[in-house]
Amino acid sequence: xxxxxxxxxxxxxxxxxxxxxxxVPKEVSIAPNEKILMVLGRSxxxxxxxxxxxxxxxxGILVTVYFYMPPENKWIMLxxxxxxxxxxxxxxxxxxxxxxxGHRYIITNERIVMFRKFIGILxxxxxxxxxxxxxxxxxxxxxxxxxxxxxxxxxxxIMPMGAVIFSISGVRDPYKVRDSIAExxxxxxxxxx
Amino acid sequence: xxxxxxxxxxxxxxxxxxxxxLRRRYSSIFTSLVSFAATAFLIGWESAVRYIAxxxxxxxxxxxxxxxxxxxxxxxxxxxxxxxxxxxxxxxYILTNRRIILFRKFITISVREIAYSEITDIIMxxxxxxxxxxxxxxxxLSPGVRGAYALSYPFMKRFSxxxxxxxxxxxPSKIMxxxxxxxxxxxx
Numbered sequence: 001x002x003x004x005x006x007x008x009x010x011x012x013x014x015x016x017x018x019x020x021x022x023x024v025p026k027e028v029s030i031a032p033n034e035k036i037l038m039v040l041g042r043s044x045x046x047x048x049x050x051x052x053x054x055x056x057x058x059x060g061i062l063v064t065v066y067f068y069m070p071p072e073n074k075w076i077m078l079x080x081x082x083x084x085x086x087x088x089x090x091x092x093x094x095x096x097x098x099x100x101x102g103h104r105y106i107i108t109n110e111r112i113v114m115f116r117k118f119i120g121i122l123x124x125x126x127x128x129x130x131x132x133x134x135x136x137x138x139x140x141x142x143x144x145x146x147x148x149x150x151x152x153x154x155x156x157x158i159m160p161m162g163a164v165i166f167s168i169s170g171v172r173d174p175y176k177v178r179d180s181i182a183e184x185x186x187x188x189x190x191x192x193x
Numbered sequence: 194x195x196x197x198x199x200x201x202x203x204x205x206x207x208x209x210x211x212x213x214x215l216r217r218r219y220s221s222i223f224t225s226l227v228s229f230a231a232t233a234f235l236i237g238w239e240s241a242v243r244y245i246a247x248x249x250x251x252x253x254x255x256x257x258x259x260x261x262x263x264x265x266x267x268x269x270x271x272x273x274x275x276x277x278x279x280x281x282x283x284x285x286y287i288l289t290n291r292r293i294i295l296f297r298k299f300i301t302i303s304v305r306e307i308a309y310s311e312i313t314d315i316i317m318x319x320x321x322x323x324x325x326x327x328x329x330x331x332x333x334l335s336p337g338v339r340g341a342y343a344l345s346y347p348f349m350k351r352f353s354x355x356x357x358x359x360x361x362x363x364x365p366s367k368i369m370x371x372x373x374x375x376x377x378x379x380x381x
Binding site: 027130157 | 312321
């Protein structure tokens with residue numbers, strides 16, 4: 001289930017995807033001579049993992065509190081457990097689905113566009129020639145499920161901001177994505193020299 | 194997006210041409226004011242009610258006091274809306290064929306100039322109300338003004354006395370696109 005549409009420069013789209021291709025949001029406009037090479041989406045499992053870890057931490061805290069709480073106050077734990085494990089998970093996973101669907105990462109021959117539409121809109125664009133570092137990050141579940149975060153670092157978007165908040169998060173085959181960007185960076189920088 | 198008169202504090206080079214001038218949108222001030230008032234209300238209402246409940250015999254006096262507070266807040270809101278008008282009018286963003294000039298004149302003056310060739314990233318953010326009203330902020334980042342100034346979360350955003358972004362301009366995605374094209378044409 002790779003959610004990647006791979007379009008080689010000037011060639012026919014050699015589709016890696018087994019799903020329907022991802023569209024470019026209307027907020028992103030592509031310049032006349034610009035070619036879209038990849039349109040990536042965030043994988044839901046990357047969010048689901050985070051949400052599950054959060055819920056497990058919450059469970060740990062509640063269980064600890066339950067054991068140290070005076071017996072006369074323990075009645076409060078039932079509504080808390082009901083809220084945290086019956087009401088919160090559907091909300092979290094449901095909203096998480098919409099959150100994940102709002103992510104689009106567009107790699108063109110000139111730049112990377114990172115787009116997130118969830119309540120508000122956040123858009124970052126960076127040209128390949130300004131990229132100084134490329135960082136790939138995978139957690140243990142990310143390693144198992146083959147997803148990760150690719151962070152293009154520039155002089156203006158340094159660590160940790162560029163690596164966490166404004167990055168290509170939760171994409172499938174992060175090393176393949178990294179290689180594609182690295183190739184583009186190399187091509188663009190060698191063209192300049 | 195029409196060319197406006199350039200303030201005397203901004204001087205253009207001999208062969209420099211103004212491509213467009215942008216202004217901050219007034220409605221963004223109301224969004225900020227409403228969100229500020231809503232946050233203050235959310236924080237304050239519970240403690241206010243708890244305080245009033247402690248003195249049931251003085252309820253009438255306390256209610257008068259609450260009404261006075263509401264009137265004071267309304268007056269403050271009206272004053273801020275009026276001052277906000279002049280604050281917004283003091284913002285001017287000039288895009289020339291060589292650089293971006295971010296100008297703010299309100300009590301004090303701040304000017305930031307950035308050459309297109311120095312832009313490393315362009316960030317655009319819109320809040321939920323801004324999406325409906327179609328305005329937003331565009332931040333051109335450079336090695337000197339980095340990512341922390343472009344965060345969309347006010348509590349995490351690094352404060353700057355100098356204007357660092359094209360705040361609350363109309364059609365931000367179009368402006369961003371225009372900036373990208375200009376930056377691309379000036380790329381070394």
